[in-house]
Amino acid sequence: MLRVDLLDHLAELLNIDHFDDYCVNGLQVEGKPEISCVITGVSAHLTFLQRAIQAGADLIIVHHGLFWKNDRHPFRLIGPNRDRLKVLLEAEANLCAYHLPLDCHPDLGNNALICQILELTRLRTFDLGYLAAPQSPRRLTLLLDHIKQRIHQEPIVLRYGPDLVSNVAVVSGSPGNQALIDAKNAGADTFLCGGISESTPYLAEELAMNFINAGHYNTETFGVKALGEYIENTFGLQHQFIRVTNPI
Numbered sequence: 001m002l003r004v005d006l007l008d009h010l011a012e013l014l015n016i017d018h019f020d021d022y023c024v025n026g027l028q029v030e031g032k033p034e035i036s037c038v039i040t041g042v043s044a045h046l047t048f049l050q051r052a053i054q055a056g057a058d059l060i061i062v063h064h065g066l067f068w069k070n071d072r073h074p075f076r077l078i079g080p081n082r083d084r085l086k087v088l089l090e091a092e093a094n095l096c097a098y099h100l101p102l103d104c105h106p107d108l109g110n111n112a113l114i115c116q117i118l119e120l121t122r123l124r125t126f127d128l129g130y131l132a133a134p135q136s137p138r139r140l141t142l143l144l145d146h147i148k149q150r151i152h153q154e155p156i157v158l159r160y161g162p163d164l165v166s167n168v169a170v171v172s173g174s175p176g177n178q179a180l181i182d183a184k185n186a187g188a189d190t191f192l193c194g195g196i197s198e199s200t201p202y203l204a205e206e207l208a209m210n211f212i213n214a215g216h217y218n219t220e221t222f223g224v225k226a227l228g229e230y231i232e233n234t235f236g237l238q239h240q241f242i243r244v245t246n247p248i
Helices: 003-014 045-052 078-089 100-104 110-117 140-150 177-185 200-207 222-235
Strands: 026-029 037-043 059-064 095-096 121-126 129-133 157-158 169-171 190-193 210-213 238-241
Touching: 003 026, 003 045, 003 200, 026 078, 037 045, 037 222, 045 059, 045 078, 059 222, 095 140, 100 110, 100 222, 110 121, 110 169, 110 222, 140 157, 140 190, 140 210, 157 200, 169 177, 177 190, 177 200, 200 210, 222 238
Parallel strands: 037 059, 037 238, 059 095, 169 190, 190 210
Antiparallel strands: 026 095, 121 129, 129 169, 157 210
């Protein structure tokens, strides 16, 4: 399949022009024009890129790409980015990244899929994710067991909210403390995300909310993997998701 046709389809599917993102969504590194093998993963670091190329990737799709607007020197190809780019160019492998579009997508997005695997009903959008609820109030210990089993992460838990969870704000990655305040105002008693700062425990206690850090990496595996499976099922291209070890 021609790269241009696939990427045009994905741009429309993920509505990438809608997002004022702080990275480049879509093609970041141009490789060969025809695609037969797609490898997906969370972040474009050297070990992952090497494994993707060894697996035969023509197109590598990640959630976290190489180029970010808030980098200190976004126009320098030095250090790790130079090494990563060298590997891609030598293999003529394409690199695409989809960041906020893959957090927010209602079917393929990280947050939609987290709600699905945890059996939470999406009530409405919240931040980049959702305010969601179990079918009936669920014990916090049971929710934590589901996170361990289905997100594959031993979560950091701040138990400052009720033992019976009724409303959960689900925001993959590291949304920041303001989102925790907004979640409380939206009616959430529990906040589930992938990041924590030094000040978060104080804020969670003051807001009387449960806070669950389920890991930045593990909360953001779902969207890119689902996108690869969508490509495989829609276009018949070979797909493989490569998981790496990341404790964060």
